[in-house]
Amino acid sequence: MDNDFGRRRGDGSHTTGLANNTNGATSASGMANGHSALAGSGTLGVEAIVLDIDDTLYLERDYVRSGFEAVGRWAQRELGVDDFAERAWTAFENGSRNTIFDEVLTACGAPTGDAVITEMVARYRTHPPSIVLAADAEAGLDRWHGAAALAAITDGPLSSQQAKARALGLERWTSTVVFTASLGPGKGKPDPAAFELVQEELGVDGKSCVYVADNPAKDFVGPKALGWRTVRVRRRLSLHADVESGSDVDHEITTLEQLDTALAP
Numbered sequence: 174m175d176n177d178f179g180r181r182r183g184d185g186s187h188t189t190g191l192a193n194n195t196n197g198a199t200s201a202s203g204m205a206n207g208h209s210a211l212a213g214s215g216t217l218g219v220e221a222i223v224l225d226i227d228d229t230l231y232l233e234r235d236y237v238r239s240g241f242e243a244v245g246r247w248a249q250r251e252l253g254v255d256d257f258a259e260r261a262w263t264a265f266e267n268g269s270r271n272t273i274f275d276e277v278l279t280a281c282g283a284p285t286g287d288a289v290i291t292e293m294v295a296r297y298r299t300h301p302p303s304i305v306l307a308a309d310a311e312a313g314l315d316r317w318h319g320a321a322a323l324a325a326i327t328d329g330p331l332s333s334q335q336a337k338a339r340a341l342g343l344e345r346w347t348s349t350v351v352f353t354a355s356l357g358p359g360k361g362k363p364d365p366a367a368f369e370l371v372q373e374e375l376g377v378d379g380k381s382c383v384y385v386a387d388n389p390a391k392d393f394v395g396p397k398a399l400g401w402r403t404v405r406v407r408r409r410l411s412l413h414a415d416v417e418s419g420s421d422v423d424h425e426i427t428t429l430e431q432l433d434t435a436l437a438p
C-alpha cells in the first residue's frame with residue numbers, strides 16, 4: 174500500500190509523465206545499461222523481467238519504520254513528543270494502518286489538526302529512507318542483468334517511490350522505472366497502462382515479459398490481460414503474506430532465488 178498513516182488526502186503532485194531511469198535519463202530501447210532487451214531469452218525464458226518494488230525487492234515494513242523515525246524526529250522537535258516512532262511502530266505491529274499518526278498524537282495529548290497531519294505525511298513521504306535490497310533481490314538483479322531487460326513498476330506517492338528507488342540504487346540494474354503516480358489519475362495498478370508503457374519502452378511483446386510482485390489484490394490483473402507471465406513472491410513478514418494468490422498468478426515463490434526455476438520452460 175501507499176504507506177500513509179495520517180488521514181488520507183490527495184497528493185496532487187503526479188503530473189510529470191514517465192520517469193525513465195531513476196536518475197532522470199531517458200531510454201527508448203531498454204539499452205541504457207548496455208544490454209539489449211532481446212538478450213538472453215534462451216536462458217531465462219523471458220526477454221524482460223519487470224519487478225514491483227515494495228515487498229518484492231525489500232521489506233516494506235522497513236520503509237514504514239524508517240518513515241516513523243523521520244516523522245518522530247520532527248514530532249520531538251516541533252511537538253515535544255519523545256516517543257512517537259516507538260508508539261507508531263507498536264500501532265503498526267498491532268494492525269493499525271491509515272490513522273496511526275492521529276492515534277499516536279491523540280494518545281500523547283498532542284494536537285492533531287490538519288496542518289500537523291499534512292506536515293507529518295509530507296515528512297514521511299519525502300524522507301530519505303533507510304532501506305536495503307533483500308539479499309535474494311540483489312543477487313537476482315546481478316544474475317539477471319545482461320540476460321534480460323530489467324524494469325520496475327511501482328504504485329504509491331511519487332516522492333516516496335522515487336526516494337525508495339534511489340535508496341535501493343535500482344538504476345544500477347533497471348532500464349526503466351515506471352512510477353504509476355506520474356501517469357495520471359486512475360493509471361495505477363491494476364490499470365494496464367504502466368505495463369503497456371514498459372512494453373513500448375523495451376520494445377517487447379507481452380508474452381516475452383514477466384511481472385514479479387507481491388500483492389494479489391492488484392498486481393497481476395493488468396499484466397495478465399496483456400499476456401504477461403506472472404510470478405508472486407510471498408515473503409515472510411511482507412504486508413500481504415497472508416493473502417492467497419488468485420488465478421492470475423502463474424507461479425508463487427517465497428524468495429527471488431526461485432524465480433529462474435519458475436520461469437524455466
Ligand SMILES: [Mg+2]
Binds near residue numbers: 225226227229387388
Ligand atoms: Mg508490492
